[in-house]
Amino acid sequence: MAEGVVGMLILKLGSALAIEAIKVGTGKLCRQAKASSIARLFGQIRDIKEELESMQSFLQEAERFKDTDNTTASFINKIRGLAFEIEDVVDEFTYKLEDKHGGFSVKIKRQFKRISTWRRLSLKLRDIKLKLENVDRRKARYDMRGIAIEARNSDAHCRSTDQTSYFPIEENLVGIDESKNLLINWLTSDFQQENVISTVWGMGGVGKTTLVAHVYNTLKIDFDCAAWVTVSKAYQVQDLLKQIIRELQKSDLKGELRVDIVDMEKRSLVEIIRDFLRGKKYLLVLDDVWGIDIWFKIRDAFPTNSTSRFVITSRIHDVALLATGNCMVELKPLEAHHSWELFCKEAFWKRLIRHWVTAGFIRETEHKTMEEVAEGYLYELVNRSLLQVVERNESGRVRSCRMHDIIRLLALAKSNEERFCRVHDGSVSSSAENTRRLSIQSPNIEQLTLSSEVQLRSIYVFDNGLTIDSLKPFLKSFKLLSTLDLQGSKIRRLPNEIFNMFNLRFLGLRDTEVEDIPKTVGRLQKLEVLDAYNAKLLSLPESVVTLRKLRYLYVATDPKTNIKGVVAWTGIQVPNGIRHLTDLQALQLVEASSETLCHLGALTELRTLSITKVQREQCVDLCNAIMNMTHLVSLAIMAINEKETLELEELCLPPTLSKLEIGGQLDRKRMPQIVSSFSDHENITLLALAFSKLDEDSFSCLLVLHGLRALWLDKAYEGKRLHFNAMTFPKLRLLSISDAPQLNDVVVEESALQSLVHLSLTDCPELKALPDGIEHLRTLEKLYLRGVSKDLTKKLQNKEKTNECNDYLKKINHVRRVTVYP
Structure with missing residues (x-):
């Protein structure tokens, strides 16, 4: 190093x-x-x-x-x-x-x-x-x-691998198939036994988390709700219960858990969990448990009159004895030829890549940006089995990855030894001496020893209880700081000390309570990343446009989405002079104005652009600006309101574009011209439309998009019939149609939608039957219906036990999870 x-x-x-x-x-x-x-x-x-x-x-x-x-x-x-x-x-x-x-x-x-x-x-x-x-x-x-x-x-040349290939989509377990089958059997058989605890134990690094994660991801759709919680060694009961609630909220389709739990006490948290789980079939994983007391402190939160399955992983044999009957697996170290496929601990790769770039780890090469080079390094870590894919988006690209326990411990030891980074988790007093980077994972930073002789270069905060006042001693002492990432912390204001950090390249304010960035931000002339997405900002100071090295500018006051992939309607007005930020690669989410649209055309390096409050008369200027953005990968355009028509027939999209989001009415008669601007692009994999007023004829123009992996239509379809011809959308994995008030018939011909995994139909009150041909969708795993006709809801819930209901259920017998709500 x-x-x-x-x-x-x-x-x-x-x-x-x-x-x-x-x-x-x-x-x-x-x-x-x-x-x-x-x-x-x-x-x-x-x-x-x-x-x-x-x-x-x-x-x-x-x-x-x-x-x-x-x-x-x-x-x-x-x-x-x-x-x-x-x-x-x-x-x-x-x-x-x-x-x-x-x-x-x-x-x-x-x-x-x-x-x-x-x-x-x-x-x-x-x-x-x-x-x-x-x-x-x-x-x-x-x-x-x-x-x-x-x-x-020594040989001076370096081996090169194909770093642009995607991670493999299928993740296989190695050497522990027998344990996997045992665990699956315990979790899926004899549901008359209401509560079953299964345990998996063994030394760190043998594959406990990997095994359980594989089984969990396979089976969770067969339960009404599921939650995965990793238990820290120095856990707090209230924090653990809150973590369980946050995980359950992901399965809360009715919104029963939409409550503020930040300041809630244990008793209230227990009652919320019990009320939500009562009568449900649920799965809960407690990963990396260090003592049996944990279970006894939280078990009152789980009702006894429900079908529950618990999985506990631990290194401690006494914890494994919590298992019901013989439902206990001991994992032993694998043979050498298996060990290369093991991993753990999640890290979000996009954030990681931005940190690599701003820290100076990445050298720009010919025909590649630093971000593309960094992504290649990440792929190389996977190729060398140091990382494993955790989550992908609908197009199959990586959202997050993880590292195995043993690799992580080795990395931490090496980081300490080589003064690269130190982790402060609050478990013991520690020193910030002799290190260049500090990861703070506890609010108890008064235990840290400071040294004026060593200059910290990076501070990463991973604890939302940390206050800005407790950080001030660090901010005063280390003026050469290049990275300050406060993501998720509950700070409301930024102290002046930050704006004296002339070397700062990364300022992370994502998910904070910060409402204002002072004009002194203009002092940070080396700043490359200003990430204030989902903060509380209302505006940006004029001095932002003097930050000529800025590569990423993320700002939004309200990140709520109407549908997955269509971003907030409310953005932030950027100051005049945005054209000077010619190194910008991401600009999200800004409000349209005549001045802003005139300046956007100068931002030719943009990869991501999200713009809102666009008016009809501004569309020509917007299309002209986008024409200059030859590297654009993700584009989101939202009208000033849902009744505004967007005239986008002049839109000329670059071949690099893969994600397109449009919120606003589209002229049906001009749909062929609009779609023709991007119909030849196989790279477009995600398309989200809202308020588009499509009918059957105008929707047919979209069928030429053969590369689509995900399609969302929210208040976008006004036709009565939706017909998918043979061979249409051959790669589509997700189809979501919501708020289509007149839709009463969906037809899927054989060999259409042949890769579909998830189908969602919501708020379609005239839909009285399942899609005709749904039995042809052999890859379909999830079917979600809400707000369809009462007749269809009754048939699928099979409350009347009629032959007609049984015939309906036979059509979707191959679908692993069917969810129906009135």
Whole structure:
């Protein structure tokens, strides 16, 4: 890892020297060059860069020996520490050199202060250079010559794999089929026995979570509701009950659990869970339980008059004894040829990729953005079996992935050892010394020891109980911070200390209570990510448009959706001058205005664009702007209201587009022109339409979209009949039709919708029969009906036990889960 740190530092030194070349070339450095300190600084940077470059190949080879050779390990650790010191000096230097804030008098005062700053930094670099030379001499003095020879003779080329391929869709268990079958049998047989506890136990890393996750994902649709909860070692009963409720809310289609549980006490939480589960058949997994007391503290929350199945995983044998009868599985370590397929612990890859980019881990290559390179690295981690897919979207792309216990423990140990990252979970007092990154997973950060000698570069907050006041000591102490991710924390205001962090590249405010970003955000000239999605922002300051390095801008005041994939109607007005943010790759969610639409065309690097409150007369300007966005992948356009017609026949979509969302009325007569703009694009996999006023003729224009994986129609269809011809939508996996008041007949010809997995028909009161031909949909796993005609509801609920009802049920006998609500 030291070789990687040095490689990143060499690039940073090169950037600093490029600044020198520009300023000398333009004459801006002439007056300052008279002060020998700044000239000496650039000279020292150049010398250090050359020294590190000559050392880089040796470090690459030495990494292989550091675990078995103490001398090599000591050398690498010293180089790593010196690299961190150099990085701190260079970051401060480049900031001071480029700082242009303030008026004339401020700039004059700054010039005098900088003379002493240049001298101080120059002396510091001189000391570091001496240390570097001493370390290099020791390397030659001791027995590391063999490594140096091997480094010179080592093959310089790197193996490359196809990093653009998707993860495999099917996830298979390895070596534990017998245990899987046992567990499935216990969970699905003898439902006359109301409450059954099954346990899976064994040492960390043997596959407990993997086994149970596979069974859980297979069987959960056969239960009325299901929940998966991971239990921390230092759990709190109330937090555990709240976590169970949040998981159950995912199965709460009627909205029975839509309550505020933030400040609720244990007794109320227990009553809510009992009331919701009473009379239901449910499945609950408690993963990674460390003591039997957990079960006895929460069991009162589960009613005895329901058919319940519990699965508990643990490393502790006493916990496994909670099993009902013989429903206990012990997993033992697998043989070597099986062990490569094991994983655990979830991480959201899009967020992870943004962190990689802003941390400087990714180098841009020809014909690929840094994000595309980073995604390739993620695929490589999967190819090497270090990560496993947890969740995918409807098009089969990865939403999240996970890491195995053993790999995670090894990664944490290596992170500590190499000063890469430290995790504070509140279980014991710890130190923030000797690390560059800190992951805070507990509100008890007063137990952390601070050091002024070490400069933290990243703070990640994973505890929503943390207050901004408790973070202030960190914000004051570490001005070189490049990443501050406060996602999910309950902060309402941003302290001034944040806007003095001249090195900040990532500011994460997603899901916080922040209502205002001050104009001083303009000081953060290195900011690349401003993620305030689902915060409480009402506006953005004018100074945002001065953040020329910004790549991601996520803002929205109300993230509620009408249908999955159609984003909120309410966005945020962006200040004038948005055209200057030419590096932007994501802009979501902004309100349309004449000025904004004129500026959008300059944002040619956009991959994601979501815009709302679009008016009819603005559509031409919007279409013209989108025409310049040749890299666009995701586009969402929402009208100012559901009665507004969007004139999109001039819309010209790039071939890179895969996700399209349109909310607003469409002219039926012009639908062929509208669809023709993207009908040839096989890459469009997700389409969501709302308020479109489609009828049978205009809907038929969509049938040419052969690449669709998901189609949502919300208040978008006004026809009486919906006909899917043979071979239409061959790749469609999800079809959702809601609020179609006149729809009374759905026909599915044989070989149509041949990949459909999930069919949802809601608020279609005239629909009196199942789709004609539904028996042809052999891949269908989930059928969800709500708000259809009373006759159809009765037949499917089979309350009258008639032959006609039985015939209906035979048509969907192959569907694993059928959900019907009035």
